[in-house]
Amino acid sequence: MIARIFGFASVAACLAMPVFAAVALSDAAGSYTISPAGSSIRFSVGKAGGGGLAGAFARFKGSIRIDNSNVGRSQVNITIFPESVGTGQRRVDAFLRSDAVFDAANNPEIQFRSTSVRRIGETSALVTGRLT
Incomplete structure (x- = not known):
């Protein structure tokens, strides 16, 4: 569970960074x-499991709001639909969707909501948040 949280928090932060870094x-x-x-x-x-694993989520949505007057009031919200996970390997995809990993049948959404945005440079910010 903790690894999943850190993994998706990293994904969400990386997703937000191109807007900030541009x-x-x-x-x-x-x-x-x-x-x-x-x-x-x-x-x-x-x-x-002995080899590497790579994949993507086909379905997700989100928003980024950057507040010019106070970057700390900026927000990042991302929703990922775990049933859309794909690795190109049907058996692995089924395992990831199962209750052993995402439990997509009972948890149709993974949500990241920023709890703080802190400027760390002229073109970058550190986004932290809650993953549920």
Whole structure:
């Protein structure tokens, strides 16, 4: 459970970073939509069960709001639909969707909600949050 939380928190933070890293935070102020049409959520695990594992989620949505006057009031919200996980290996996909990992039948959404956004540079911020 803890590994899953840290993994998805990292994914969510990395997803948010391109918006922050592209331009100065003050110039990036505004609201942004995260969708599969223009974004991706991918993962990789080295040496899982003897070999590596890589995959992606086909369905997700989210938003980023950057507050120019107070970056600390900025928000990142991401929802991932775990039934959309894909590795290109049907057996692995079924295992990931099962109650051993995501339990997608009983937990149809994984949500990341930022609890703080802290400027760490002119073009970057550290996003921390809650994963449920």
